[in-house]
Every structure is written in C-alpha cells, then in structure tokens.
Amino acid sequence: MNTSHTYKGEIMITTGPSRRRRGRPALAVAFVATLGLAAAACGSDDDAGGSSSSGASDEVITLAVNPWNGSAVNVAVAEQLIESEIGQTVETVEIDENATWPAINTGDISAALEMWPSGHAQNVADFIDNPDGNVANAGLLGPVGKIGWYIPTYMVEQHPELATWEGFQDPELAKLFATAETGDKGQFLGGDPSFVQYDESIIANLGLPVEVVYAGSEEAILAALDAAYSREEPILVYLWTPHSAHNKYDLTEVELPAYTDECYASAADGGADVACDYPADELFKIVSEDLASSSPAVNTLLTKMNYTTADQIEMLAAVETDGKSIEDAAAAWIEAHPDTWKAWLP
Amino acid sequence: MTVAPAADGATRSAPGWPQSTLARVGIWVAVGVALTWVASRLLGSVGEFPQSWDVGLAEPISDARGWLIDNQRTHWLYTAILDPFSDVTEGAIEALESTLLWIPWYSYVGIxxxxxxxxxxxxxxxxxxAGASYFGVLDVWEQGLSTLSLMGVAVTCAVVIGVPIGVWSSRSDRVQRVARPVLDAMQTFPGFVYLIPFTLLFSFGPVTSLLATLIFALPPIVRATDLGIRNLPPGLIDAAAMSGATERQTLIKVRFPLARPAILVGLNQTINMALSLVVIAALxxxxxxxxxxxxALQTLQVGAAAESGLAIVVMAILLDRFFSGLADPTSRHDPARVKLLAIAMIPATLVGGILGWTTFPSQLTWSFAGGIDRAVEWAQVNLFDIADSGIGTGPFSDFITIRFITPLRELFAQDIPWPVMIGLVAAIGLALSGWRLAAGLAAALAAIGLLGMWELSMDTVAQCIVAMAMTLMIGVPVGVLTARYDRVRAAIRPILDFLQTIPSFVLLVPVIMLFNVGRVPGIMAAVLYALPAAIHYTDLGLRGVPAATREAATSFGATGRQRLLKVDLPLAAPQIMVAVNQTIMLVLSMVVIAGLVGGGGLGLETVRALRRSDSVGTGFEAGIAIVLLAAxxxxxxxxxxxxxSPPSAAR
Structure with missing residues (x-):
C-alpha cells in the first residue's frame, strides 16, 4: 500500500532516522566541487571610458537588435562599419523594442536604428521631448514604412472588387472572410498591439460589414497568413511594408480612402473619426545622449546613417530568400555600396 | 468543515456518494439556476458595470512611470541602491556564465x-x-549554458530568500496568513506586465530577467519549507525538547534535517518554474x-524553435530527475564507483578547461528542424479539414467557438447582470463554507468590476471554463488508465514531462495554423499545458484508494466498472478536486498566451502592456484582475x- 502522497499536497515526508542521511557528504562535496569549479576564475571585461583625439574611444558600443530582420540588418551594417572604420568594439543585444527605450535612457544601450513612429508616440514624448529624458532622435533611417490592409492576391484574382475598400461594402464579399469568431461579418485580423491601429474606426466610419479580431502578436498574424495561404483561403490582415512576408506570399494592399491630415485630426484622442488610410511611417534612429561625448565618432556615424528602402530590401532578400546570414548580407551590401556609407563617416 | 455522515454506518466501509447528498446538491443547483434566471430577468436593465465606479489605477501607474524616467539617472534611489545592486548581480551572473563556458563539454556529460x-x-x-549531449548535438550548447547560469543564480537566490521565509512562516500562523495570498499573487500575476516597468528600475538584461524569474519561482520553495517543517511528527519534536534542546537547536538539528526531503521537492518545483520563464526573460x-x-518564431521556423524549446525540456527533465532522486535519501546507487569517477573528473575538467576544450565537436551535430517544419506544413494543409469532409481541426475549432465559448461569454458578460453574478458567487461561497468565504468572493469579484475589467474578465472566465472542461474530459479518463496500468503510466510520463515544460511560445504557431486565430488556439495551448496536472492528480487519488476497500468491493461482487464509479472515484474525489484546482490555475496562467494568439480578454491587455508604453497602467489592472480571478x-x-473529503481527512 502506497500512501506516501497525502491530500494536502504532493510533498512526501520521510520520517526515517536522520542519521542515515549523514553518511555521504563527501560525495556531495565532490559532486558540487566539479560543478562550481573555479567560481573565482571569472573574467568580466569591464572596459569603460577614455577617448582618443580622433573621436574614437575604447568604449564598447551596445546596439539594440529589435525582433525583426530589418532591425537586424541595420545593426549589422552599423556594427561592421563601427568596428572596421572607427575601431570600436560593438556588442548587440536582442531586446523587445519597448524595453529598448529605458535601456537607452540609462546609457546601457547606445542606440537603436529602426523605430516606427506610429508605435512610439508615448516613448518619444517621455524620453526624447522630455527635458529629463536622455534619448536623442538621431534622424531618419531612410526606408519608409506603411501600414495597410492586405489580402492574398488570389483573392483579388477571384474578386477584382476586393482591390479597394468599396468591395468590402458588399456583405456577400465581406462574408467570404467570416470566421467562427465573427459570424456573418468578415474578419479583419488586427495586429500586434505595438502598432497604432485605427481599424475599428475605419471600419465603422466606412460602414463595412467587417469585424476586428486582434491576433495579439506579429507571430500570430504571420502564422494565420501562412495557414490561410497554404490552403488558399480568404484572409484580410493588418500588415506593413517593408516586411519579410511580402517575399514569401503574393499579397495585395486593399486601397483605402487616401490619407489626409483632416481625416487624422482625431488621431491623438483615440482616432474615433479616422476613415482613411494610414500615413507613411518614416523610420528613425535613437541614440543615448551620452554617446555624443563618450564616442563622438560613433555618434556621428549613427546620426548620418541613412539609406533607401531598396538598400534594406536588398539585404532582406538575401537573408530571407537566399538564406544568407545577417552578417554576410550586411557585408555584401557594404562591399557593393561604398559610396553610400562613406558619406556617413566622421 | 465536516460532511454530514451518511445515514447508516455501513456505507462507511463501502462508501459511495450518499444518495441524500447528491439529491441535496441537485436541489441546490436547481434553485440557484432558477433564482439566477429570475434575478437576471428582473435586473436585465442594469447594463454594464458602471464605468464611473472605475478606480482607475492606470493614471497613478503612468505617473509613477514618468517619475522613474525623469529620475532614472540622477536620483539616489538609483545611484545608491538600484544601480550598484544591478552591477553586482550582473557581475555574478556573468562570472558564473564565463565559468560555465570554461568547463569542457565532456564534464557536463559526465556530471x-x-x-x-x-x-x-x-x-x-x-x-x-544522452540529455547533456542533446545540447551539443543540436548545437545549442552556449545558449544552454547561458540559460543555466541565469537559472543557477535565480534558483540560488530563491533558496537563500525562500527557505528563511518558509521557516519563519512555519513558526507563525500570522506570517503564513500574510504570506499565502502574496505568494499566490506572485505566481498568477502575468510577467508581461511588470517586465517593462522593471527595465525602468534595473535597466535591461540579466538583472531584470533574474527578478522576473525570481518572482515566479520563489513561491514553491517557501511553501514547501513551510509545509515540510509544519508537518513533522510532533513526537520527534517533543523528544528533542525533552532531551533539553533549545527552540533554535530543535530547528537547526531536528526540524530542518527532517524537512529536507520536502524542501528538495519544493526546490524541484522552483527549478521548473524558473525554467518556464526562460522565454519571457529573453524578451x-x-x-x-x-x-x-x-x-525562430519571428520567421515561423517552428522546427528551430522546437529544437531550442526541447533543450529547455531536456534541462528540466534532467534537473527534475536529479533533485527528486536526491530528495529520497534511501535511493543511492553505487556510491563508491560514482565517487571514484567524480574525483577522476576533477583533473579531467581542469585539463580540458585550461586547454580550452570547451566546444562540443561540431562534426557530431545534427538537426531535426526541417522534419518538424515539414510536419507542421503537412498538418496545416491536411488536418485542417480532412478531404473537405467537415472533419478536422478547423471545423472542430469553429464548433467549439460557436457552440461553447461564444454562448458562455454571452451568458457571463451579457445575460447575467453583474449584481446577479456577484450574488451568485457569494451564494456559492455561502453554501460551500460560510459567510467569510462568501464575503471574500463577492469582494474580489466586485474589485474586478471596479478595476474596469468586468467584461474582459467574463470573456476570460468563459474561455477558462471551456479549457478546464476539455482538460478534465481528457485528463480524468487518462488518469484512471494510468492508475490501473503501470505500463500506461510509464509510457506517457515523458509525454507529460514534455507538455509541462515545453515553452508555450513554441506551440503558438502550430496551434494557430491548426485552429485559426481566435479563442480556440489559446484554449488548446492551455489544455496541453494543464493536462499533465489533471492526469497526475487523478492518478494519485485513485492510487490512494485503500486496497482493502477495493478488495471488499470486489468480493461483494462489484464489476470493474461498478467499482470504479461507486468506490474508487468517490473516494478519490478530493484528490480529483485538487486536479480541478490545479487545472484552473494552470489554465489561468495561459491567459496571456491566449492574448498572443487572438484570444482577446484579459490576456490581450497584458500583452498590450508589454508592447506599448502607454498601456502599462491598464496592463496592471488586467494583471490584478487575473490574480483576483485565480483567487x-x-x-x-x-x-x-x-x-x-471524508470527515477523517478534513482539516
């Protein structure tokens, strides 16, 4: 009969004589000693401060890699140029974009190279515009992002009306996108909460028989898109360019009423009146304000760094379709476009 | 808290659910449903929980955030306390990591x-x-050691902090009363919400990850220490007192060594909890x-994600087996030989470390990511709707959504007005225990409304109930099987270990591909996660049924099925309720994951808190609502x- 497990929890109380257990400390010690060998033999490389006349210093530069490939290729280009042209060591940290801001504010991270303005109004106000903040806007990166509504191109081929928002006014066409979550209405798969989303307002103000379901993460949107695409099913998603998904799937942007400033007048208070397309997102860079004094050369390079959407897509395609590593793609771009990056050097 | 004993004494020895109790419960439920229906009809016009009552925690939390940003570089709180603390801790983690990286690979395999x-x-x-080699073969050696060092420091901190708190709480009922809800909240409050505020306090990186891990991993060791010391047989303590030991001597020389196995079990759970936070810490x-x-998940590489996720599973299994073995002092094998080999490993480690034989030989690496990717691709095309027959994961998902989740949500969030809901919950508390429970439950539910989280909470509750029902529908029968057949139990144990420790993030993409974005994929992930606990506790309960009782039932001519239904299950009922309880807790801990796959509800609010700086306050409110629901x-x-529980076992 085995009743060593009691109802109160699965903690087993052994009440045997305790002296038996005292027998093997030597073995335990030998075991732990092997594990914890030379805990003292640690070498943490803490090298700080000290700048030379050329503007280079021996400070280690820490760059934030945010969780998408665009961010990774920007950082790889900057990393290779800082190390080869300025001679400072670069470390990279993979980190959520929102967590990046406080870390740059303290100077623990030196810079992040691809911020999407639409998702960071609050952070800009708190860390850049705030006089006590320690984050500086380091100018535009170059590529222009754009949020929009996307459907697989095979849907447009079957129903050409769906190329514009007017097509979704037809309840029968909208119903093609219906799911168990939305009943008779079409489903609009809303995105990762890190981006601004006015889709509920747009849908209400345009009077579309469509309902938003929030996917909750970029991974969820991509998985849903991949699944629908593989089964050639209808799907209407929130997505943006540049994005790796466009290399993998043939997608068409649904045309919404053109963006105007008046249409976005209510955007600051939640955007209840928004009834038009998203504005373009001019991607920008942020650096720690300390960088200008501690590593001026790096600060100059990162501030001047600017290339085109085509430049970035060249690297993204190498990574996402040719299977190159991020580092190799960046190195190939540096090799091919010296004129572009030479202009960034201090 | 005693159940009225059944009318005649004979049912005691061959117990079943007394007919009278069943009937009474039936009447109670019928009355409850009728009253709820009437009250809902009468109060149908009350509408939503009044927004003007919202206590609005969001505002003060945003203000606090602003203050932190303004003072992050200058205030003494940072320069004198937080920054030095971060530096020291970070130094310790880095030192441990570089030490671990210095040790040659074969030493880990040997250890x-x-x-x-x-x-x-x-x-x-x-x-x-084999387990240690997995890390080398799958080429995740360095990542594994990095995780191991963070884990090592987190678990060490948990022991250093948790054991004294546990001892303290075992000596004082008052401390225990205060500690218990705090520990519960630490485990149920979603980490997503405090991750970003923590980066404001401690900046990014290992320290923040360590603290987030610690919050989640500390409770089991505190509880285990407390319980372990409290549950010692009084005779031994009296003997110590009689032989003249002081209170302190008794604690150190008697209580503590005797409670050691229990504490080790707690340590084991602490390690598991810490490992379950590895992915969140990486954010x-x-x-x-x-x-x-x-x-890997960013680009939907499920196979690559599974390889790393499986490495976490392997680490968890190895540590679990080691520490649960260690907890049983009677189980020691070939100590002389092991000792000899362990001593022989010291020079081998030193030589390898000095010569730099640290990396696993690369010609031995192998990858199964491609195979998994192909399997997932195949499944999303072929299992979604098998041969367009209306059978498959897709139609199943629609069925669950339309028939169960949506009606339940409408029932809780719309059909039953909030005052009726609060009254109903209070009535359940009153019927089960008494006024104190009733008042507590009503207050907790009202607090959710005051936080402005009523509707989202009802949505989440509806999802949790469906997930729980599915878990129990699968878990209890499987538990019955494993209790009866040792072979089944042995066969599914690795699967259960896998389900319990595989990071839920790995499952995100496959569940969406199979079940569509919405509330079902989150529920499926929760079912997979909670299933092991449901099976385990059912199994435990059935195995705890005294053999004599079972034999008596058989000798009275009960068939196998009669015995199961009339004897085994009723006797195991308390333990099965523990299964229900654990299932609910685990399902609730997956609410956040549900938010990541389209489940909405409270989960989406906590995800928003991680993703958007202006949503931290709302995230806290949602987090507190989750804690209250769990409570x-x-x-x-x-x-x-x-x-x-039968009167004899009631507390």
Whole structure:
C-alpha cells in the first residue's frame, strides 16, 4: 500500500532516522566541487571610458537588435562599419523594442536604428521631448514604412472588387472572410498591439460589414497568413511594408480612402473619426545622449546613417530568400555600396 | 468543515456518494439556476458595470512611470541602491556564465551521467549522458549554458530568500496568513506586465530577467519549507525538547534535517518554474535558449524553435530527475564507483578547461528542424479539414467557438447582470463554507468590476471554463488508465514531462495554423499545458484508494466498472478536486498566451502592456484582475474539495 502522497499536497515526508542521511557528504562535496569549479576564475571585461583625439574611444558600443530582420540588418551594417572604420568594439543585444527605450535612457544601450513612429508616440514624448529624458532622435533611417490592409492576391484574382475598400461594402464579399469568431461579418485580423491601429474606426466610419479580431502578436498574424495561404483561403490582415512576408506570399494592399491630415485630426484622442488610410511611417534612429561625448565618432556615424528602402530590401532578400546570414548580407551590401556609407563617416 | 455522515454506518466501509447528498446538491443547483434566471430577468436593465465606479489605477501607474524616467539617472534611489545592486548581480551572473563556458563539454556529460546514476541508478545515468549531449548535438550548447547560469543564480537566490521565509512562516500562523495570498499573487500575476516597468528600475538584461524569474519561482520553495517543517511528527519534536534542546537547536538539528526531503521537492518545483520563464526573460535581452525560441518564431521556423524549446525540456527533465532522486535519501546507487569517477573528473575538467576544450565537436551535430517544419506544413494543409469532409481541426475549432465559448461569454458578460453574478458567487461561497468565504468572493469579484475589467474578465472566465472542461474530459479518463496500468503510466510520463515544460511560445504557431486565430488556439495551448496536472492528480487519488476497500468491493461482487464509479472515484474525489484546482490555475496562467494568439480578454491587455508604453497602467489592472480571478476559482475549488473529503481527512 502506497500512501506516501497525502491530500494536502504532493510533498512526501520521510520520517526515517536522520542519521542515515549523514553518511555521504563527501560525495556531495565532490559532486558540487566539479560543478562550481573555479567560481573565482571569472573574467568580466569591464572596459569603460577614455577617448582618443580622433573621436574614437575604447568604449564598447551596445546596439539594440529589435525582433525583426530589418532591425537586424541595420545593426549589422552599423556594427561592421563601427568596428572596421572607427575601431570600436560593438556588442548587440536582442531586446523587445519597448524595453529598448529605458535601456537607452540609462546609457546601457547606445542606440537603436529602426523605430516606427506610429508605435512610439508615448516613448518619444517621455524620453526624447522630455527635458529629463536622455534619448536623442538621431534622424531618419531612410526606408519608409506603411501600414495597410492586405489580402492574398488570389483573392483579388477571384474578386477584382476586393482591390479597394468599396468591395468590402458588399456583405456577400465581406462574408467570404467570416470566421467562427465573427459570424456573418468578415474578419479583419488586427495586429500586434505595438502598432497604432485605427481599424475599428475605419471600419465603422466606412460602414463595412467587417469585424476586428486582434491576433495579439506579429507571430500570430504571420502564422494565420501562412495557414490561410497554404490552403488558399480568404484572409484580410493588418500588415506593413517593408516586411519579410511580402517575399514569401503574393499579397495585395486593399486601397483605402487616401490619407489626409483632416481625416487624422482625431488621431491623438483615440482616432474615433479616422476613415482613411494610414500615413507613411518614416523610420528613425535613437541614440543615448551620452554617446555624443563618450564616442563622438560613433555618434556621428549613427546620426548620418541613412539609406533607401531598396538598400534594406536588398539585404532582406538575401537573408530571407537566399538564406544568407545577417552578417554576410550586411557585408555584401557594404562591399557593393561604398559610396553610400562613406558619406556617413566622421 | 465536516460532511454530514451518511445515514447508516455501513456505507462507511463501502462508501459511495450518499444518495441524500447528491439529491441535496441537485436541489441546490436547481434553485440557484432558477433564482439566477429570475434575478437576471428582473435586473436585465442594469447594463454594464458602471464605468464611473472605475478606480482607475492606470493614471497613478503612468505617473509613477514618468517619475522613474525623469529620475532614472540622477536620483539616489538609483545611484545608491538600484544601480550598484544591478552591477553586482550582473557581475555574478556573468562570472558564473564565463565559468560555465570554461568547463569542457565532456564534464557536463559526465556530471549529468554521474549525478543521475548516483541518485537513480544506471539507466538514469545513461539518460543523463544522452540529455547533456542533446545540447551539443543540436548545437545549442552556449545558449544552454547561458540559460543555466541565469537559472543557477535565480534558483540560488530563491533558496537563500525562500527557505528563511518558509521557516519563519512555519513558526507563525500570522506570517503564513500574510504570506499565502502574496505568494499566490506572485505566481498568477502575468510577467508581461511588470517586465517593462522593471527595465525602468534595473535597466535591461540579466538583472531584470533574474527578478522576473525570481518572482515566479520563489513561491514553491517557501511553501514547501513551510509545509515540510509544519508537518513533522510532533513526537520527534517533543523528544528533542525533552532531551533539553533549545527552540533554535530543535530547528537547526531536528526540524530542518527532517524537512529536507520536502524542501528538495519544493526546490524541484522552483527549478521548473524558473525554467518556464526562460522565454519571457529573453524578451528583455536575457538571450539563451529563450532568445533562440523567440528568434525562430519571428520567421515561423517552428522546427528551430522546437529544437531550442526541447533543450529547455531536456534541462528540466534532467534537473527534475536529479533533485527528486536526491530528495529520497534511501535511493543511492553505487556510491563508491560514482565517487571514484567524480574525483577522476576533477583533473579531467581542469585539463580540458585550461586547454580550452570547451566546444562540443561540431562534426557530431545534427538537426531535426526541417522534419518538424515539414510536419507542421503537412498538418496545416491536411488536418485542417480532412478531404473537405467537415472533419478536422478547423471545423472542430469553429464548433467549439460557436457552440461553447461564444454562448458562455454571452451568458457571463451579457445575460447575467453583474449584481446577479456577484450574488451568485457569494451564494456559492455561502453554501460551500460560510459567510467569510462568501464575503471574500463577492469582494474580489466586485474589485474586478471596479478595476474596469468586468467584461474582459467574463470573456476570460468563459474561455477558462471551456479549457478546464476539455482538460478534465481528457485528463480524468487518462488518469484512471494510468492508475490501473503501470505500463500506461510509464509510457506517457515523458509525454507529460514534455507538455509541462515545453515553452508555450513554441506551440503558438502550430496551434494557430491548426485552429485559426481566435479563442480556440489559446484554449488548446492551455489544455496541453494543464493536462499533465489533471492526469497526475487523478492518478494519485485513485492510487490512494485503500486496497482493502477495493478488495471488499470486489468480493461483494462489484464489476470493474461498478467499482470504479461507486468506490474508487468517490473516494478519490478530493484528490480529483485538487486536479480541478490545479487545472484552473494552470489554465489561468495561459491567459496571456491566449492574448498572443487572438484570444482577446484579459490576456490581450497584458500583452498590450508589454508592447506599448502607454498601456502599462491598464496592463496592471488586467494583471490584478487575473490574480483576483485565480483567487476566486482557487478558493471555490478548494472549498469543494474540503466538503468532499471524508470527515477523517478534513482539516
């Protein structure tokens, strides 16, 4: 009969004589000693401060890699140029974009190279515009992002009306996108909460028989898109360019009423009146304000760094379709476009 | 808290659910449903929970955030306390990591093998060797060590902090009363919400990850220490007192050594909890295996994510087997030989470390990511709707959504007005236990409304109930099987270990591909996660049924099925309620994951808190609502368990 497990929890109380257990400390010690060998033999490389006349210093530069490939290729280009042209060591940290801001504010991270303005109004106000903040806007990166509504191109081929928002006014066409979550209405798969989303307002103000379901993460949107695409099913998603998904799937942007400033007048208070397309997102860079004094050369390079959407897509395609590593793609771009990056050097 | 004993004494020896109790419960439920219906009709016009009552925690939390940003570089709180603390901790983690990286690979294989050999025997030793080699073969060696070092520091901190608190709480009922809800909240409050505020306090990286891990991993060791010391047989303590030991001597020389096995069980759970946070810690730069999982998922590389995720499973299994073996002092194998080999490993380690034989030989690496990717691709095309027959994961998902989740949500969020809901929950508390429980439950539920989280909470509750029902529908029958057949139990144990420790993030993409974005994929992930606990506790309960009782039932001519239904299950009922309780807790802990796959509800609000700086306040409100929901469901299920236990076992 085995009743060593009691109802109160699965903690087993052994009440045997305790002296038996005292027998093997030597073995335990030998075991732990092997594990914890030379805990003292640690070498943490803490090298700080000290700048030379050329503007280079021996400070280690820490760059934030945010969780998408665009961010990774920007950082790889900057990393290779800082190390080869300025001679400072670069470390990279993979980190959520929102967590990046406080870390740059303290100077623990030196810079992040691809911020999407639409998702960071609050952070800009708190860390850049705030006089006590320690984050500086380091100018535009170059590529222009754009949020929009996307459907697989095979849907447009079957129903050409769906190329514009007017097509979704037809309840029968909208119903093609219906799911168990939305009943008779079409489903609009809303995105990762890190981006601004006015889709509920747009849908209400345009009077579309469509309902938003929030996917909750970029991974969820991509998985849903991949699944629908593989089964050639209808799907209407929130997505943006540049994005790796466009290399993998043939997608068409649904045309919404053109963006105007008046249409976005209510955007600051939640955007209840928004009834038009998203504005373009001019991607920008942020650096720690300390960088200008501690590593001026790096600060100059990162501030001047600017290339085109085509430049970035060249690297993204190498990574996402040719299977190159991020580092190799960046190195190939540096090799091919010296004129572009030479202009960034201090 | 005694259940009225059944009318005639004979049912005691051959117990079943007394007919009278069943009838009474039936009447109570019928009356409750009728009253709820009437009250809902009468109060139908009350509408939503009044927004003007919203206490609005969001505002003060945003203000606090602003203050932190303004003072992050200058205030003494940072320069004198937080920054030095971060530096020291970070130094310790880095030192440990570089030490671990210095040790040659074969030493880890040796340590894992010898450790398991010593505590569990030779076969386990081979498992250790294979498990440690997995990291090398799958080429996640460095990530594994990085995770191991963060874990090592987190678990060490948990022991250093948790054991004294546990001892303190075992000596004082008042401390225990205060500690218990705090520990519960630490485990149920979603980490997503405090991750970003923590980066404001401690900046990014290992320290923040460590603290987030610690919050989640501390409770089990505190509880285990407390319980372990409290549950010692009084005779031994009296003997110590009689032989003239002081209170302190008794604690150190008697209580503590006797409670050691229990504390080790707690340590084991602490390690498991810490490992379950590895992926979340990677969101703020902790890297390691969690970082690999996240990176792979960004581009939907399920196979690569599974490889790293499986490495976390392997680490959890090896540590679990070692520490649970260690907790049983009677289980030691070939100590002389193990000792000899362990000593021989010291020079081998030193030589390898000095010569730099640290990396696993690369010609031995192998990858199964491609195979998994192909399997997932195949499944999303072929299982979604098998041959367009209307059978498959897609139609199943629609069925669950339309028939169960949506009606339940409408019932809770719309059809039953909020005052009726609060009254109903209070009535359940009153029927189960008494006024105190009733008042507590009502207050907790009202607080959710005051936080402005009523509707989202009802949505989440509806999802949790469906997930719980599915878990129990699968878990209890499987538990019955494993209790009856040892072979089944042995066969599914690795699957259960896998389900319990595989990071839920790895499952995100496959569940969406199979079940569509919405509330079902989150529920499926929750079912997979909670299933092991449901099976385990059912199994435990059935195995605890005294053999004599079972034999008596058989000799009275009961068939196998009669015995199961009339004897075994009723006797195991309290333990099965523990299964229900654990299932609910685990399902609730998956609410956040549901938010990541389209489940909405409270989960989406906590995800928003991670993703958007202006949503931290709302995230906290949603987090508190989750804690309160967990507390309500926990107290209710525990009260039911108490009523089900036979008087002799009631507390």
């Amino acid at each position: 894992a093998g010898l450790g398991l050999w010593w505590t569990r025997g030779r076969a386990a030793g081979l498992l250790g060797v 703020i730069g902790a890297g390691g295996l969690g970082g690999s999982v996240l990176r 309500i469901l926990d107290r209710v299920t525990r009260a039911i368990a108490d009523r089900l």
